[in-house]
Amino acid sequence: MKCFPALVLLLGVPLLGTAQAPSPDSLTTQLSRLASASGLPGFGVAVVNSTGILYEHSFGYANRQTRQPYSAGTIQNVGSVSKTFIGVALLKAVEQGLFTLDTPINEVLPFAVHHPRAPAQPITIRQLATHTSGIIDREAAYRKAYVPRTAATAALDSAERHALAQWQLAAFLRDYLSPKGRTFRPANFSPDAPGTAYHYSNIGAALAAYLIELKSGLSFAEYTRRYIFEPLKMHDSGWLYEPRRANRYALNYKPGGQPLCPYSLLTYPDGGLLTTPHDLGLYLAEILRGAAGQPSLLLTHASFQTMLGPQFAAAAPPRNLHPKEPNSGIFWAIRRNGQIGHTGSDPGASSFMFYNPQTGIGKVFITNVALDENEALTKQFGAIWQLLDTLPAAK
Template sequence: MRTISSILCLVVSFYVNAQNSLDLLDKKIDSIYKTSKIAGFGVSIMTPDTILYENGFGYADIVTKKKYTINTIQNIGSVSKTFIGIALMNAIEDGKLKIDTPINDILPFAINHPKYPEVPITIKHLATHTSSILDTDAYEKSYVFEKGIELKEENYTKEEYGELKLMKSNKQYSLESFLKNHLTPKGEWYKKNNFLKQKPGDRYEYSNIGSALLAYIIEIVTNTSFPEYTQEHILDPLQMSSSGWSYESTNAEQYASIYTEAGNEIPKYQLITYPDGGFKSSIKDLSIYLQGLMKGYYGEDGILKTESFQEMMSPKLTKEQYNTKKELRDNYGFFWEVSPTGKIGHNGSDPGILTLMYFNKKEKVGAIFFMNTSLEKNKDIIRSVQNIWNAIKEYKKIYVNTI
């Protein structure tokens, strides 16, 4: 039988080792930053109940030397899709949607696969990226600069300027109009190859437009705008006060400037198909979000019932849908990546940003990484991100082994 003094020694030893590990993590990440070409980034590591580590590195704005902190706000890219998943499960719990409902039973306009018009596209198809809907080049029309933006060619590389000039030419549309233009026969950008050759349900193909379409359907069945619905059912209950779907809904003073791989500032932009990648948050706020989801997954009813969390985060795809005879390396739930090793989460990448958000269901430890720099072809930046994420994983391993 252990004495009280021996137990106290163990407790003290645990906290000393934990603090030493955090100090080492801090120094490791800082050393990676100092040799990287990343403007700024934030890191968070947590259990369902405790924030183990939160810190910011580098600059939210290079010119003004404004520090990147855990309160810095930026776009999180496709991690936004996890909010569609939560909203979907909430609508199902409220009896306003069923997972196998054909979308044409709800939509005010019909969307059919041109080659298989008799095969209905369902809610489940949209939620698992098996709808047959493709993004194609027309999806790039979703990126729209704020009004009054001027681009100076001398401020960018030739490739950067060409891409940004195309973005500047994009027009503003409502989400409904954008979807109709892409997916209905009379639409401005409609083509038969906006759909896969395979029929709905047969093949996994990641679809931003399909994701935004489901958010639009949620608006219809709830008679509430998607920002209002997520505010009421997710942000307010979790007390996420520094997050939203627009620049106007959050604190403009906390916004990060965003940069190309060459370090050139990208003007602010919005996504017409904003539910698929336009959510704006901070490391601090998104940590609250992930903690709330982890608690739900592990049995604490919150913004959803535990069974809804587990259903949403369980694998749905078959080898046939992936068109592979090999064992699936990663699967997909309802807008959540699910790996055989127990990793659950999502990532997001857009001009000027990268976001990673995952937790391990066995370890019960999660991590988030934000940065305000593009990640496309620059090997140095890619290597820096990999090194940061590896340092996070190493700390998680040490933490799990000490509890």
């Protein structure tokens, strides 16, 4: 689950002129033109505020081969936007008294994790959630977290799939982080001691979700279903492929148009959320409610302030921060222009979800192709993203 260092630069750069704000119908027409002229297989967008979804529409194809349209109900993986759900789940677990953000992870884990270059310094949950733990993604090991979706796995019933996913997550993390593990190496950690430098870490994020499993007694998939998806009526969201919805899933594509084989992720919480443009719009609208101090179905106002507030002291930030994202919430990126959200990228999938605290408007974009692998697609996304700002209600 990569972040988007190049694409993030586009999020605050005006790409369009100051044309008259279109009506929703006119916006759909303009987006349709951009979609037709683009190389995007399909995509869905939503514009939201704290009252709900102001605009949503989808374009192109979820499956080019079968001509299946991409719709607001098309299900696909969204990459690292998934990490924001770990953030919500962590704050819910704090509210439940399972731990605090400053709890050392070794007080929860059944195996000890020590940074090889600072073994006496505890790693905390907050450090996992701000990518400052010192745990990094060693490519040779992390790429093995991506596995083909097999017919045998798909044939398991729901309880068996969830039990398998829970076991695989625990096994991967133990192997990678415990000195006795098969894939453990000192190179699984950065040269920097915990809390001193920013290193984006998918494995660190998956570890945070695993801590929730250990303390709650629920799989992360079940925990998020109970405390996020069900309250928000995100009926088409989950973490594991469901054969009964086979005709609802988007096919992932390479930038050249070739379809990819379906895959799953052993460290699924770090980027394996399967959701729809509509459901993600519902989620972001609820985040805006909580951010504005309105009653929320997810968290208390204090928890929202912690989750979305800057975690790094301005006078002493960790090293290695991206200049466009100089601070971080709890698995929520805080951009220099004040926008808060996350990007997501995976083979054949890209997603963007950000909101502006000043305007109270949020935007969602999901597509079934990896944008960061193609400059032309990146520019096409940028035009679509900026056009969403012209919706009259988004002013």
